[in-house]
Amino acid sequence: MSTSPPPPSAEPTAGPSVRIGALVPLTRPGWIEAGRHLLAGLRLGVREVNDAGGIAGRPIELVVRDTAADPRRAVAAVDELARQGVAALAGEYHSVVARAAAARADALGLPFLCSSAVLDALTDRPTERVARLAPAQSYGWRIYADFLVGAGHSRIAVAADPSVYWASGTRILRDHLAPRGGTLIELDAGTLAPTALCDALVDHHATALLLLVGHPEPAVSIVRAVRRDRRVARTLIGAPAGQPEFTQWATLLGDEAAAIPFLRYLPERLGPLGARVETALRERLAEAPSFVAHEGYDTVAVLADVLRSHGTDRASVAESWPRVAVEGTRGQIRFSREPGIGVWQWTWPPVQVVDRDPAEPGRFRVLHTG
Template identity: 75%
Template sequence: MSGMVTQVRAARRDESPVRIGVLAPLTRPGWAEAGHHLLAGMELAARAANAGGGIGGRPLELVVRDTAADPQRAAAAVEELAGLGVAALAGEYHSVVARTAATTADALGMPFLCSSAVLDALTERPTPWVARIAPAQSLGWRLFADHLLDAGHRRIAVAAQPSVYWQTGTRILRDHLAPHGGTVIELDTQEPGAVCDALVEHEATALLLLVGHPEPAVPLVRAVRGDKRLAEVLIGAPAGQPEFAEWAELLGEDGAAVPFLRYLPERMTALGSRVELSLREQLGTAPSFVAFEAYDTIAVLTELLRLGDGTVAADAWPRADVEGTRGRIRFSRTAGTGVWQWAWPPVQVVDRDPAAPGRFRVLRSAP
């Protein structure tokens, strides 16, 4: 055909990043050390995703917002990130903050994979938009109660701050201990000396710290360890405060032999062993379970984004089947949570070895 020119234009490849909004407590009063471990795990997983071709050739990018343990700040961050067009949300450590973030994400129809918050009812109503990597609080805290019973503790005191998370934990412990003759005594946390006197008065054999770190957890430990009347009293911290290096730095030997919950297996997967080496180099210290939860979170979202061509639909969670750092990750509906749940991550009761506080001892594990 003379006089006709056919132009063929190559389709322009979309190279814009696929963005994930990250929520993490990076400043006080949030538990900043936990937040930095969370961010380190996510950054490492994002780099691995991009080294593997990203999302259909598009780079994966994290858009980070500091929640500082403030629920309202988290809600505002979720709304902002949704407005920025992120494909999904990830993260958060503090349960009360995560619950607000999850509720906001549900209202906006925004997929949110929670990394570390354990409060059973993460949303007030069942939602298709929210899933969780961490186990439900009731699973871990019942295991912790079993450890106390097996160690011979029946009169257990809790020093608890006002919070739905601590209140729920106290209820879980009381309900699980009562059929076995165990009692839970609630103490005021305002004055460490008064806590010591109350432990003597109630003849408690164990004190559980259901409080923030470092205040008032560290002064309470120092007071109990320094009181000769309480030499035989066990101190426990089910929420995991002794996991982090700051605990050992502040308390030294006083911080040893304090059992706590962490979410690691006896043996990491091959991926977990590689990730552990990289995280140790990145953090300059041993990575906490929070860092592995965070890596697994991004690994799951990477898989779902690849399956969904850069999006995560409300019905995507049951399609996940991912080899994580701590086992195979699949999601199901679990009663009492309202969300899609990995049922279940490994759970351990652990403490720091008094002979070498930098070393951990596994006291009990499940499954």
């Protein structure tokens, strides 16, 4: 995809549209803000492709379905979109939802480019039909563990809700920290009130607490409790899943939102394409775009290249993943097969550990890069 804006003289699109199904969490209990950013990126990408002439003169039509973080709803949406004749599926933020959608898409022979979900086991078995832009959880969360060790933390507590995603993250952290002298202490956020979590931090002499819990609750209540308890006020609070990325976090927590490191999938400096898209996304969202918005745009960049180069039938799209070489907003995108990951994977998107600057909570500080 070009690093310059589409030429104003591009031929208008004509003929039947090429339909792409988009799975996005837009209502609760889904993470609505993440869904809004993902959809903004997808729609910007589609607009630019169509302004540049579409796919051999045919416009892309984005057919959006709200998953609301519900795997069953996502599966029903995949069935509906398959019947409507979409050439491919795109999107989804929540890992457990994306996993359900990927399994159904694979069974139906429908190619799926997952934008944002990171769970390693996106499918139970290897498939040629599914590809992913977000880094696998095992890759990004190991980088986060390296950051913790480098910052001098060896006794690390996790407050975790029950879920496949959080359990996977806990296992990755434990396995990576143990050889480096780190101890992981598991605390059940489902049974311990925030004040009891503070007591446990004292009892275990933990110097860091990682929030592997839902947003806004119980994450916000836990942050407030830790920040206001003098015994543990100096404890590092971390959120590897990225809750502090979005403005709602800062709105709810105010000054207490700062200095909570999280994973963000952006380079330290955007290139010309990334900078241009960043500006366009900021105008659409009326706020700073998150890395999730970039993932949405890059999803369309890849699909448009595939549809132009290999055709719009589903089999051709699914066969094209190993031949992708597309300039995205965060670097060149290529897919490969990685051990333990059953889908075609971009190896690797840039990974940062960042936090909100206490002196200026609207600004992010880069603490560590992978």
